[in-house]
Amino acid sequence: MATYHINEMIFHVYEKNTVGETRVLNCCLTVDELEKKLENGEIDLGKVEIECLPPNREECEDASY
Numbered sequence: 001m002a003t004y005h006i007n008e009m010i011f012h013v014y015e016k017n018t019v020g021e022t023r024v025l026n027c028c029l030t031v032d033e034l035e036k037k038l039e040n041g042e043i044d045l046g047k048v049e050i051e052c053l054p055p056n057r058e059e060c061e062d063a064s065y
Contacts, residue, residue, distance in 0.1 A: 012051045013043055 011034045013026040025048060026037065034050070037043045043050075 008054075010053050012053065013037075014049045014051065016047055016049055 009031060011026075011029045011031075012024060013029065013034075015023040015025055026033075026043070029037070034043075038045075
């Protein structure tokens with residue numbers, strides 16, 4: 001398994017409990033962008049799922065970009 005520096009990672013934010021579809025709220029956020037949205041209350045951890053993706057897109061077969 002490859003290891004990455006935290007600042008190389010990207011994140012997708014999905015709405016929880018969507019029926020019949022996956023609703024993407026934010027995609028391809030950097031660590032700094034994710035932290036700012038969390039600090040500003042733009043992302044409610046109780047209502048979303050956050051997926052951490054490695055920076056190498058070839059390793060993300062199932063990820064939606």
